[in-house]
Amino acid sequence: MKTEHEDICFDTEDIFRVSSGRGEAERQGRANTHRALALITHRFNVTSTEYTRFHKKIKIVIELSGNTATERVEQPVTSSDENPTLQSTTDEIIGICPRFRILVIGKTGVGKSSLINQAFGVDKALTSHEKPGEANIETEYISQQNDRFVLHDSKGFEPGDEDNVKIVQDFIEHRISEPALKDQLHAVWLCFEIPRAGGRLLETGTETFLTLKRDGKLGNIPVVVVFTKYDMLIDRVDRTLDSSSLKRLSEDAIKKLVKKKADAELKDICIRPLQKFAGRHITYTAISTKETHKETRAHLIRMTENLVRQHFAPEASVMTSIAQRVDPGLKISASIEVGKRRYWKALASSTAFKNRRTRECLNVLHTDIVAVWNFRDPHRYLYSSEFRTLMVNMVDKLDDEPTADPSRTIVVGLSIVGTIAGIVSALSGPAAPIVVPIAAGVVFAAWAHDVYQTSHAVLRRFMCYIIDLTLVLQTLYLVSESQELSRRAIKLAIASFLASPISGEVHTRIQEYDRGLTLLERADRNTLDKIIELMQLYSINAEEISELRAQIPAVGSSRDEPWEEANV
Structure with missing residues (x-):
C-alpha cells in the first residue's frame, strides 16, 4: 500500500490570537515556534481552549490546556514594556474576525431581504438587486448601518437547475479552505416559504444540496433551514377552525390551539420531507418577519450563534452576537x-x-x-x-x-x-x-x-x-x-x-x-x-x-x- 504525506503549515501567531494565552508566548512564538508552543501549553487556563482549522475536508483541532495555578492576567504588549497600552478586547476580536459572514440561499419572494434587514437591524435590503432569480454568490454585501456582518446572496435551487448547486458547493469548499477566520463562511441560511398542504417543498437541486450536507461533503459549515412566512400558516389554520368549538375558550387558549395545529401541519409538509434528505439532525426553524412574531427571529439567531460557537474559534460566535440586532x-x-x-x-x-x-x-x-x-x-x-x-x-x-x-x-x-x-x-x-x-x-x-x-x-x-x-x-x-x-x-x-x-x-x-x-x-x-x-x-x-x-x-x-x- 502506498502512503502519501502532506505537510500542513500553521501560523502560530494566528493560534495565539484565537486563544487567551497571548502575551509573552506570542512574542516568543515569532522567534521559536516549538519553544512558544511549549510555553503557551503551560500557561493556558484549564478551561478547554481549542484552535480549529479546516484543511480541504479535514477538521484539525489543536487543544491547548495547562495548569490554572500558573494562570495570570494578560498584559497588552506594546513597544514599551514599562508603559503598555490598555487594549480593548473587542478591538482584538474585531481584528481577528471583523464581520460575521453568512450565505443566504432562497428563491425570489421567500422573504430573504426582510429577514436580513430585521435580523441585523438595517433599513435597506442587502440581497441582490439584479434581475429576479439572479445573484452573484461571490459579491460581499456590507451595510453602512451595520458593518459587523457580510452577506453572500444566492438564488434558490430552481427545478432542473443543477448548475447553482455546483456554484454553492464550490463557494462553500473555497471558504472552508480559507486560513483566516475573517475569510471563512460562518453560517448558511437555506430559506423556503412554507407551502400549502399538498404543495412541494423541495426541488431536485435542493435535495441534492441537502444530501451533500448530510453526507459531510460540505464540511462542518453550520446550515440552518429557515421556513419563512410562518404567520401565513398561522392565519390559514386560524381560518379553518370551527368557531362553534371555540366559544368556551379564552383568547389565550385559542392562540395555543392554533399554534399547536400549525406546528403539526408544519411537521407534515416541511419537516418530514426535509429530514428525508438532510437527516434527522438538520437544524431548522420557522420564522415570520411580522413584529408580532419577533421571537421567531430571535430563536433563529440563537440557533445560529450556538452552531457557530460549536464549529469555529470563539471570535466568530462573539461576532455573531455583535452583528445581530434581535436578541x-x-x-x-x-x-x-x-x-x-x-x-x-x-x-x-x-x-x-x-x-x-x-x-x-x-x-x-x-x-x-x-x-x-x-x-x-x-x-x-x-x-x-x-x-x-x-x-x-x-x-x-x-x-x-x-x-x-x-x-x-x-x-x-x-x-x-x-x-x-x-x-x-x-x-x-x-x-x-x-x-x-x-x-x-x-x-x-x-x-x-x-x-x-x-x-x-x-x-x-x-x-x-x-x-x-x-x-x-x-x-x-x-x-x-x-x-x-x-x-x-x-x-x-x-x-x-x-x-x-x-x-x-x-x-x-x-x-x-x-x-x-x-x-x-x-x-x-x-x-x-x-x-x-x-x-x-x-x-x-x-x-x-x-x-x-x-x-x-x-x-x-x-x-x-x-x-x-x-x-x-
Whole structure:
C-alpha cells in the first residue's frame, strides 16, 4: 500500500490570537515556534481552549490546556514594556474576525431581504438587486448601518437547475479552505416559504444540496433551514377552525390551539420531507418577519450563534452576537465572554490595571461593553465624554445613597420589564426635554482620577460601572428599535434606569457582596461570578421586549436635544 504525506503549515501567531494565552508566548512564538508552543501549553487556563482549522475536508483541532495555578492576567504588549497600552478586547476580536459572514440561499419572494434587514437591524435590503432569480454568490454585501456582518446572496435551487448547486458547493469548499477566520463562511441560511398542504417543498437541486450536507461533503459549515412566512400558516389554520368549538375558550387558549395545529401541519409538509434528505439532525426553524412574531427571529439567531460557537474559534460566535440586532440576551452573553477574557477577572486584585488611572481603566471597560451592543451610532454618542461622564457620576451618586433593604427587592422577569416600560412611556413625551438627575457637563467624579488600587471601594465602583452600563444599554435597546441613536434616546434610557427600582437593587446587591468579602486580593473568581449573576438576573429577553415595545411611544422620530439640557 502506498502512503502519501502532506505537510500542513500553521501560523502560530494566528493560534495565539484565537486563544487567551497571548502575551509573552506570542512574542516568543515569532522567534521559536516549538519553544512558544511549549510555553503557551503551560500557561493556558484549564478551561478547554481549542484552535480549529479546516484543511480541504479535514477538521484539525489543536487543544491547548495547562495548569490554572500558573494562570495570570494578560498584559497588552506594546513597544514599551514599562508603559503598555490598555487594549480593548473587542478591538482584538474585531481584528481577528471583523464581520460575521453568512450565505443566504432562497428563491425570489421567500422573504430573504426582510429577514436580513430585521435580523441585523438595517433599513435597506442587502440581497441582490439584479434581475429576479439572479445573484452573484461571490459579491460581499456590507451595510453602512451595520458593518459587523457580510452577506453572500444566492438564488434558490430552481427545478432542473443543477448548475447553482455546483456554484454553492464550490463557494462553500473555497471558504472552508480559507486560513483566516475573517475569510471563512460562518453560517448558511437555506430559506423556503412554507407551502400549502399538498404543495412541494423541495426541488431536485435542493435535495441534492441537502444530501451533500448530510453526507459531510460540505464540511462542518453550520446550515440552518429557515421556513419563512410562518404567520401565513398561522392565519390559514386560524381560518379553518370551527368557531362553534371555540366559544368556551379564552383568547389565550385559542392562540395555543392554533399554534399547536400549525406546528403539526408544519411537521407534515416541511419537516418530514426535509429530514428525508438532510437527516434527522438538520437544524431548522420557522420564522415570520411580522413584529408580532419577533421571537421567531430571535430563536433563529440563537440557533445560529450556538452552531457557530460549536464549529469555529470563539471570535466568530462573539461576532455573531455583535452583528445581530434581535436578541439583547445574546448581547449580554457576548459582553460576558469579552469581559472574562481579560479585565473582569482581575477587578479585585487590580492586576490588569496596576499603576493606571481609574478613568483610563473605565474607558477600556466602557469600549468593550458598548462595542458588543453595536448600536446604530454614527455620531459615536455612546463613546463621547458626555456619556462617559454621565455613567461615572451615576456610579458616584448611587454609591453615596443609603443601602436599600435587600429583602424588599422586586421580582425579576416581566415585572422588571413592565416597570421600565411604564417609566419610559411616562418620560418619552414629545415636547419636554428629558432631564437626567446627573449633570453631563461637570467633570468626572474625583475618584475617577485616582490610581486604580486594591480596595473595597474601588472594586464596588467598578462592578457598579460594568453592570449599570450594561443595563442602561439594555434599556436603550428597548427604546431605540435599531434606529439611529440620538442624545434624547440615550438620556431617556438613563433616566428610565435611574427611576426604576433596578438601579438601587443592583447597588444594594453589590454592597452586600462587598461586605461579605474577606480576602480581597483572592476574590477575582467570585467577583467575576457575581458580575455574571447580576447581569443575567436583570437581563430582558427578546420575547418580553417584543411585547412591550407596542406600549412605548416611538423615540427615534423625536427631535434630538443637546446634552446640556441634562443639567439640573
